Structure formats: C-alpha cells, structure tokens
Amino acid sequence: MEKLRNKKGYICDMDGVIYHGNKLLPGAKEFVKWLRDNNKAFLFLTNNSQKSPKELAQKLARMGLEVGEHHFYTAAMATASFLKGQGAKTAYVIGDAGLTNALYQVGIALNDIDPEYVVIGETQNYNFENIKHATVLVNNGAKLIGTNADITTPTEEGEIPACKALVAPVEYATNRTAYYVGKPNPLMMRAAMHCFHERGIHSADVAMIGDRMDTDIVGALESGLDPILVMSGVSTPEIVAKYPYQPRLILNGVGDIAE
Numbered sequence: 001m002e003k004l005r006n007k008k009g010y011i012c013d014m015d016g017v018i019y020h021g022n023k024l025l026p027g028a029k030e031f032v033k034w035l036r037d038n039n040k041a042f043l044f045l046t047n048n049s050q051k052s053p054k055e056l057a058q059k060l061a062r063m064g065l066e067v068g069e070h071h072f073y074t075a076a077m078a079t080a081s082f083l084k085g086q087g088a089k090t091a092y093v094i095g096d097a098g099l100t101n102a103l104y105q106v107g108i109a110l111n112d113i114d115p116e117y118v119v120i121g122e123t124q125n126y127n128f129e130n131i132k133h134a135t136v137l138v139n140n141g142a143k144l145i146g147t148n149a150d151i152t153t154p155t156e157e158g159e160i161p162a163c164k165a166l167v168a169p170v171e172y173a174t175n176r177t178a179y180y181v182g183k184p185n186p187l188m189m190r191a192a193m194h195c196f197h198e199r200g201i202h203s204a205d206v207a208m209i210g211d212r213m214d215t216d217i218v219g220a221l222e223s224g225l226d227p228i229l230v231m232s233g234v235s236t237p238e239i240v241a242k243y244p245y246q247p248r249l250i251l252n253g254v255g256d257i258a259e
C-alpha cells in the first residue's frame, strides 16, 4: 500500500471505481481530495467515446465531485491520437459529439464521400443508413476503426450494445476486422501517459486503478503500469481467481488509498 501511495500518477477507470450508474461510490470524494492534497497527477479514463471531457466533468459535478476537464481521457481521444499518428486526414464517423470533437481537434475532417477511415463509436444515432454507408466505404478501401472493443455496457435497463456490437455488422458485411483502440489495447494507456510525460512522470511512477480484469488490469500490465484492482465494480474473488495474471494489489475501493 505504501508503494501505491508513493506513486506520482494515477490512471483511474470510472464506472465501478468512482461511480456506479449515477451514484458516486463510497470513498471516491476522499480519494480525489487525497490526490489533490498530495499533489498527485491523475486522469480518469473511459472506454466510452460518446461524451467529451467537458460533459464528463459535468456528469461528475452533478454527483458532487468537481474535477477539471483536463483530468479526463476517453477512447475517442485515444482514437484521435492514434489516427493523427497514422497521418489521417479524413474520416466517416458513426458516433457522438465526444468522438467527432476529438477528431476535429487533431485536424481530421469529416468526409462521407471518400474518407481514408471509417470510425465507429457508441451512439444513439445508429441506423441502417449509416451502417450501409460505412459498408460501402470500407468496400471502397476505407480502413475500419472501433473506438473500443466493449461488446456491452451495463445500464439500469440491463446490458446494452457497446462499440464492438455496433461495428460487428460492418465487419460481417465487408469480411474485414476493425482495429480497436480503447482498453485493453495498451495504445490507450500509452496515449493517456502522454498527459503525464509533460510533468516528467513515467510509467514506473504510475498506477492504473480499475474494476475489470479483462480491460483495466491486463491493459495496465501490458503497458507497464502497476495494476490495482478495486472490488467496488464488476469483479468478484471467483472471477479474479480465474485469470492467469493478477493485479499488484486488491482494494475494497479507492477510499482505501485515502485512509
């Protein structure tokens, strides 16, 4: 635990770590206060590409937690960073404002005629017209990208389709496989780490805190960050025991760090 507290930077998953649904988890406020009091660098990471950092900051504020927008890193931002690195200039997007804004910010123009890439993220505006169009563009040579490989997302109504389930029809129809950027792809953690490099903080000084073995913990391991599992989300001891890799530390919740 002392080793964990001595880290300079923390990358935290959100759902199941900081909040669940629309409720802050016990200890989340104390943890954020501890981060500030101890002058730690921190980033909240999400695979969801729908919301922009500003919207995420507002969401946390509604739950009573004030966190500046520069503390958020989304799969949409990681996708934009990846595409910029690939020299991308144009994309056809099926996604929400969080994704289109992130792409605009790295200079990628939306193009539905002859784009280099088709980029798909979570969105309510999903219909036959846009998957048909995406299929035609991929068959014409556009490369297919998914913001993250989550298949479902838990909601109050139950599990609902997430990014990979939305990309699947285009993969089937084109007989192509998309490249997925978000967790557990280490690309996501490395892209997030760029925000820490400016402060001279490197991966050995950073812990990744999450509630899922198959995304947060494996992603942290494969990108050289200390993986910390919290039991406040989807994991149970039975689930944890099944994996060939284990977290460095298992906590009840992030509040344990502040105690």
Ligand SMILES: [Mg+2]
Pocket (backbone or CB within 6 Å): 013, 014, 015, 016, 017, 210, 211, 212, 233
């Ligand atoms: Mg989570």
